[in-house]
Amino acid sequence: MTPKEIVIISGKGGTGKTTITSSFVWWLREKGKKFVIADADVDAADMHILMKPEPIKEEEFVGKSVAEIDDELCTYCDICRQLCRFDAIYVEDGIYRVNPFRCDGCTLCEIVCPVSAIKMVPQVVGSWFLSQTPYGPMVHAKLNPGAENSGNLVTMVKHQARLLAEKDAIPYIIVDGPPGIGCPVTSAISGANFVAVVAEGSFSAIHDMERAVETARHFGVRHGILVNKAGINPENESKIEEYARKMEIPFLGKVPFTRCVMDALVEEKIAASSCADVRNALEGIFEKILEVVDGA
Ligand code: SF4
Ligand code: SF4
The missing domain is CATH 3.30.70.20 (Alpha-Beta Plaits)
Structure with a gap:
């Protein structure tokens, strides 16, 4: 069985990409699905805060x-x-x-x-880890301070996640991608089955989202857009929907901005597990992603 790889990216940092990825992981687990988690945001890895991985294996990355x-x-x-x-x-x-x-x-x-x-x-320049989490196996990495080559380390993280998924016949790989559009992002989306682009309604975030979408298009990877922190700037959020329509990109949905998400993050909890509004909004988004990926 070839595992399906779903990558969550954003045009810029701070859009709540990891909130979405960790919630996806939590939701899949609730649905009884099996998956490998890959934290490909190696320059600013933070999935481990929510996933609480226990390393089984560590290898240096040259x-x-x-x-x-x-x-x-x-x-x-x-x-x-x-x-x-x-x-x-x-x-x-x-x-x-x-x-x-x-x-x-x-x-x-x-x-x-x-x-x-x-x-x-x-x-x-760093290390990569294979770990166990309460949600499933996870491949993640740590880049040494000042070290470059994060694109190659992202490739290694994805490669190891794929090897593991293939070995254990695990159907999905959920990748927390890097922000931006640089080399690490192209490494993260290369070979993916679906890329979910997380946007938010600020002016700069829309511009960055467009560049992230162009990157996914350039590499011919199926993709969709979702708006996180919805409700802060409804006018710009409508522009994102309009952009998706114009570009004929699936608009996956909106996730409301709530105080509950902030509290969950402070307590190192997964937003979907703690906040009903967010969970309800994300459920529809995650179902759409699986429909695309499983129907492909
Ligand atoms: S200065 Fe540079 S090129 Fe010259 S001998 Fe030393 S190491 Fe070699
Ligand atoms: S960059 Fe300079 S120091 Fe490094 S290998 Fe090339 S010539 Fe040598």
């Missing part, structure tokens, strides 16, 4: 290689520093050093060094 200079061999010829177009090589107290945050891993310095004093060293 990203790009970075140049390292062996001072014992270096003859201080300065060729590497002059040729590095990322200004990653500098001299400190007469010793040639590499700034790993600037090094692009292009290997040029390694090639040009006349005494082979430079070698490329793979960097551990």
Whole structure:
């Protein structure tokens, strides 16, 4: 059985994407469905706060290689520093050093060094985890502070979630995607069966939502729009519905903004489990998503 992958994204942070994803997970569990949870928001992972995962397995994630200079061999010829177009090589107290945050891993310095004093060293940029939660298995990750390559780590999280779902014949993978439209988002939506774009009624959020929709379109992934925190700006929320109609994108529904959601988050509870209004609104949205995914 090929698992169906449903990714929840938003054009910008703060739209309540994780509130929606965690509620989806809770609802699926209530319906007796089986699924793997994947937290692909590796730059700002917060699903673990609500899912409370207990790690079963942890593995380091190796990203790009970075140049390292062996001072014992270096003859201080300065060729590497002059040729590095990322200004990653500098001299400190007469010793040639590499700034790993600037090094692009292009290997040029390694090639040009006349005494082979430079070698490329793979960097551990984070870890990924396989965990158990009260809702089901979860794959998540932690990127080291300042580390890049989050797109590759997202790919790893999704890959591991898929392997697990295939091994245990689990029908769904629920992915909490990253916000924005950058490389991590394209990694998150690539190969997905459905992308739910979470929007809210602020002016900037509409613009960001449009860009998220364009990204999903560009990759040919089926998608729909839902409005979170509905009721704060009805005029703009209508514009989102209008946009969905105009673009012929399924409008999945609106989730009301209530004080209850804020209280639930403070208490680290899942909104759908605590707030009846939100639960009722989300039920229809989740049913629509499953209809699309299961009917595909
Ligand atoms: S690998 Fe490329 S970017 Fe890194 S220090 Fe060498 S020349 Fe500069
Ligand atoms: S090119 Fe090699 S020998 Fe020359 S400064 Fe760089 S590391 Fe040292």
